[in-house]
Amino acid sequence: MKLKQLFTDDSAVSPVIGVILMVAITVILAAVIGTFVLNLGGNLSDTSPQASFGFEFDSTNGTTITHETGDSIPGDQLNTTGVTWDGSGGNWTGTVSAGTSITKYKDVDNWDGETIRVVWSSETGESSATLSKTTAPNN
CATH class of the missing domain: 1.20.5 (Single alpha-helices involved in coiled-coils or other helix-helix interfaces)
Structure with a gap:
């Protein structure tokens, strides 16, 4: 070459x-x-937390909703929906972590088939997610 x-x-x-x-x-x-x-x-930072909630229904003592496992969540970002509450129950406050619970009371005693959801909303309010959902037993 x-x-x-x-x-x-x-x-x-x-x-x-x-x-x-x-x-x-x-x-x-x-x-x-x-x-x-x-x-x-x-909106990538507005991902919903992962948490599990337990529900305990009682026609006289209200419904107790307990955070069982998962991420800690600011209480002002949680809401319970699906029924009309009578206002005498607690609301989520502070940081909600495993073991935290609230008891909510319904306007009437009969829970027949009511669906209750624990809903998370982002700080900005641009996104939300249902973290847990249950249907009440028929009385």
Whole structure:
């Protein structure tokens, strides 16, 4: 092989590789800038906690809802839905962790088939999730 011919040969593939690399860099930059501009990753921090709740129904003593296992959750982000409460029961306060419970009272004594949910809402209020759900036994 002649060394002089190696330096004067223009049939290399480097211009093609250079163009491909420039296009790839442009596409990646456009995707990153577009993500920030459109705030597509903004709600990733609003993932719902993982927790398990137990329900104990009593027609005279109300319903006791107990956080059994899982993540600790700020009480102001939890709500119990599905029935009309009479207002005399407790609400979630402080940090709700395993062992924390509240007792809620219903307007009437009959729980027949009522569905109760423990619902989490994010701090911003943009997302929510049902953490636990149960159906009351028929009396």
